[in-house]
Amino acid sequence: MRILLLSLALILVLVQARLWLSDEGLREVWRLQAQVAERTQDNRRLAARNSALEGEVTDLKQGLAAAEERARTDLGMIAEGETFYQITPYSPPETAEP
Numbered sequence: 001m002r003i004l005l006l007s008l009a010l011i012l013v014l015v016q017a018r019l020w021l022s023d024e025g026l027r028e029v030w031r032l033q034a035q036v037a038e039r040t041q042d043n044r045r046l047a048a049r050n051s052a053l054e055g056e057v058t059d060l061k062q063g064l065a066a067a068e069e070r071a072r073t074d075l076g077m078i079a080e081g082e083t084f085y086q087i088t089p090y091s092p093p094e095t096a097e098p
């Protein structure tokens with residue numbers, strides 16, 4: 001009976017050691033859980049970006065206001081009859097040191 005209990009205890013220790021210490025054990029599970037959390041966060045960020053792009057595409061398809069806004073911001077276009085003013089930040093002139 002003692003031999004049976006000792007062998008069962010030894011088997012239990014070996015199984016627990018394999019579960020906690022091997023590369024296929026809990027370490028792998030934790031690593032995969034971290035990867036899933038990272039991918040989920042990336043997917044949420046990309047879904048928000050896709051939603052914004054989808055709204056922009058819809059605006060561009062439906063009317064000229066969105067296309068005009070894109071032309072103004074990206075290409076610097078000015079509508080007919082408008083005056084363009086460009087304000088540059090002031091930078092003091094460099095003084096020559098003797």
